């Protein structure tokens with residue numbers, strides 16, 4: 001691949017190549033011949049098709065989505081079908097790609113979603129017939145010698161999360177002790193999936209091992225407002241802020257659940273399986289991002305129900321917060337013949353998260369105090385309900401978090417009715433009757449104009 005003679009300006013310049021099919025790429029920055037000057041990002045990207053063992057550029061330019069890319073060179077150790085891709089952070093770095101041809105992955109011929117599932121997930125026709133990437137891609141470790149840990153920002157069952165710096169960039173560093181290597185590997189695998197870059201998903205910058213302790217490390221974007229749970233316990237929000245949080249949350253989940261095939265690479269649907277307000281982060285622009293994919297299941301087309309089944313754990317051993325778990329997961333009545341049930345379990349959790357958000361919206365409590373931040377069912381069952389209590393309350397009695405009466409009774413136009421319906425349709429007892437995350441997102445978007453509270 002030949003690199004054009006550089007005519008580099010200040011800021012990032014990338015080699016530019018596109019086709020009429022990808023005219024969107026032009027929006028990422030001004031183009032002059034074969035060079036693009038990036039408007040918002042420091043990253044160049046390149047997609048190459050491998051033809052007779054050689055990479056032939058198909059698409060090059062500035063990265064469309066703002067986010068980090070820590071490798072100055074265009075390098076990949078992963079080959080998906082006949083395509084390779086890189087992101088890099090030096091001028092014109094996307095002109096040439098270096099990759100390890102030995103690691104070319106096997107091709108698969110069919111997807112094992114049922115026809116029904118495909119329809120419900122709105123899979124593009126292309127993904128039904130195309131080859132899919134059904135391998136665990138081997139990712140190279142980053143050199144972490146220049147990484148610094150500054151202060152701890154959170155911790156969970158498996159890892160501690162630090163604010164840190166890496167090559168001058170402020171990052172979040174999720175450190176897994178050596179005995180949590182399995183959790184690290186599972187989460188890294190999800191972050192490493194093709195096309196997992198989305199504004200609603202924590203941006204993954206790389207992974208490696210600490211040289212001193214051998215601890216495994218994930219580098220992520222730092223969400224400066226912390227978890228949604230800590231955000232809600234400190235702040236209540238007006239309608240506009242609440243809606244932005246709710247829309248971005250459902251958008252991130254819809255993207256995670258999506259299954260598509262782009263540039264020759266398959267993005268499988270992923271079920272998060274541990275959604276809670278601790279596993280949703282808030283950026284300083286007021287949007288939510290999903291994180292903590294350690295319990296997630298990648299619905300790889302080749303894995304089929306048996307592949308998914310190995311991820312199912314007894315709820316007694318479930319690390320997620322029980323109060324977000326769907327009734328069918330609580331009582332164990334789950335049909336594993338389709339990945340659909342895992343996806344719809346996430347939609348139930350989304351409903352409870354939306355409730356948690358809305359209960360802190362000051363515009364929905366005019367004339368009365370905004371309630372303190374509460375977890376779903378906290379009012380009815382206390383802060384740490386047992387599995388047995390939840391089975392009785394949620395699965396058997398079919399109770400749901402209590403929605404303030406005035407949301408249903410006061411006539412405030414379409415807004416409150418719309419909100420109430422989104423909740424009811426997300427946490428429906430019948431998982432098949434629930435919305436999809438995409439549908440929840442669309443309904444939230446449609447609420448915005450009818451809001452005059």
Ligand SMILES: Nc1ncnc2c1ncn2[C@@H]1O[C@H](COP(=O)(O)OP(=O)(O)OP(=O)(O)O)[C@@H](O)[C@H]1O
Pocket residue numbers: 153154155156157158159160161172174202220221222223224226227278279281291292294319
């Ligand atoms: N990228 C980030 N930016 C800011 N804070 C973060 C980030 N990632 C995680 N945190 C904080 O660290 C906490 C723990 O992170 P995370 O849930 O990923 O850890 P975990 O050990 O996998 O947790 P769990 O027990 O839920 O499995 C989060 O609740 C959040 O407060």
